[in-house]
Amino acid sequence: MGAALAASLAGCAGGSSAAATPQTQATADTAATEETSEEAAEQTGETAVSADTGTLTVNGGAEIPISSLEYRTDSQDAPVVYFISDITPEALVGIYEALGWEPTGNVAVKMSTGEPPASNYLRPELVGNLVQSVDGTIVECNTAYGGSRAETAMHYQVAEDHGFTAIADVQIQDENGSMSIPVEGGTRLSENLVGAAFGDYDSYLVLSHFKGHGMAGFGGAIKNISIGLGSSEGKNWIHTGGTSRTSFMGGEQDAFLEAMGDAGKSVSDYLGNGERITYINVMNRISIDCDCSGNPAEPDIHDIGILASNDPVALDQACIDLVSHAEGNESLMNRISDRNGIHTLENAEAIGLGSRSYQLVNMDN
Numbered sequence: 001m002g003a004a005l006a007a008s009l010a011g012c013a014g015g016s017s018a019a020a021t022p023q024t025q026a027t028a029d030t031a032a033t034e035e036t037s038e039e040a041a042e043q044t045g046e047t048a049v050s051a052d053t054g055t056l057t058v059n060g061g062a063e064i065p066i067s068s069l070e071y072r073t074d075s076q077d078a079p080v081v082y083f084i085s086d087i088t089p090e091a092l093v094g095i096y097e098a099l100g101w102e103p104t105g106n107v108a109v110k111m112s113t114g115e116p117p118a119s120n121y122l123r124p125e126l127v128g129n130l131v132q133s134v135d136g137t138i139v140e141c142n143t144a145y146g147g148s149r150a151e152t153a154m155h156y157q158v159a160e161d162h163g164f165t166a167i168a169d170v171q172i173q174d175e176n177g178s179m180s181i182p183v184e185g186g187t188r189l190s191e192n193l194v195g196a197a198f199g200d201y202d203s204y205l206v207l208s209h210f211k212g213h214g215m216a217g218f219g220g221a222i223k224n225i226s227i228g229l230g231s232s233e234g235k236n237w238i239h240t241g242g243t244s245r246t247s248f249m250g251g252e253q254d255a256f257l258e259a260m261g262d263a264g265k266s267v268s269d270y271l272g273n274g275e276r277i278t279y280i281n282v283m284n285r286i287s288i289d290c291d292c293s294g295n296p297a298e299p300d301i302h303d304i305g306i307l308a309s310n311d312p313v314a315l316d317q318a319c320i321d322l323v324s325h326a327e328g329n330e331s332l333m334n335r336i337s338d339r340n341g342i343h344t345l346e347n348a349e350a351i352g353l354g355s356r357s358y359q360l361v362n363m364d365n
Helices: 002-012 034-042 089-098 124-133 152-161 221-225 232-239 253-270 312-323 330-338 342-350
Strands: 055-057 063-065 080-084 107-110 137-140 170-172 178-182 191-195 203-209 211-213 217-219 277-283 305-309 359-362
Touching: 080 089, 080 312, 089 124, 089 277, 089 305, 107 124, 124 203, 137 152, 152 170, 178 253, 191 232, 191 253, 203 221, 211 330, 217 221, 217 312, 217 330, 217 342, 221 253, 221 277, 221 312, 221 342, 232 253, 253 342, 277 312, 305 312, 312 330, 312 342
Parallel strands: 080 359, 107 137, 107 203, 137 170, 203 277
Antiparallel strands: 055 063, 080 305, 178 191, 211 217, 277 305
16 A cells, blocks of 8 residues: 555645635534424334335435436345435424434544544534434544644644534543453454543444545544544554554555454444444545545535434445435545445454444434
8 A cells, every 4th residue: 555555645734735715614504593493393113114116315416316326225134224315403403303312421422523624524513403303422532643633632633623622522532541342253354543532432423524534445434433432542453454553654555454354343242232322324525535634635525414313334335326326426435446445344244343224214204
């Protein structure tokens, strides 16, 4: 992975793929209304699945035929993925409520604090109501490759500068080092290194910004519970496929992708075999670059919406299915293909983290 890896990680340390423009978290065509929240909440526990005949209207207004979503199924055995096109605080709370998931004990909200100065992280204005509704603490870990979030004090400052400390408590989970948790049935890893404070929380709400990624091809729920929850040395461990805790360089690409799934499974297994963790992906500002890039490329794809599931593999697969039919998707699909990003999903399903097949509930109906 050598030179390509170094180039990719330059972006994660604040480099640029293209000049970025000022970000706006909520789009003009997604007005926040109380009705959105009420309509979404009314569909809590919804079991009706979108039929093959029909279309999904995404946030940008484009229509995607339901039948074109490759891994969507009518099988009642498949996990449910919920979709709503609005990208508003009310819609975010509504789709969370639709999951029917009840956190217990001390609740962590895992999300990215975003690399300065202009990354596409999920803004506090969007997520604040949801975070506060579950009385959650926003948790993160330090990076392993420089930037403004590589050291704990700097990372806390970024969290404050980006407005997260104004909506909730924030904890950098590896400020006191790492915690080892076992990986059962992994392809590459037998242990995963998360932040030392990972075990202080009983339930995890994983709130991810779905986008491209310079190394993994794309980043969603699986990346957020693997690389995202990895301590600084744990990030190195995953990047190198379990061969180094001190450097992220030198690993093989597929080994890295497989290690992400392994690490994610260890987190899910630790949390009651997935009972104490759930997932939401927000599909806005879908750049080819990750939120670890301080100056990401401007997105070519219109915003799509919010998706949620209790299965991280199904959730990420549904996002991929939507991107594969979105207008202007060429740059992102090329990024995913170039990094063999789909292999993350292949391995994650193979080791039992989740299912690529999913039922789809369209909450806009």
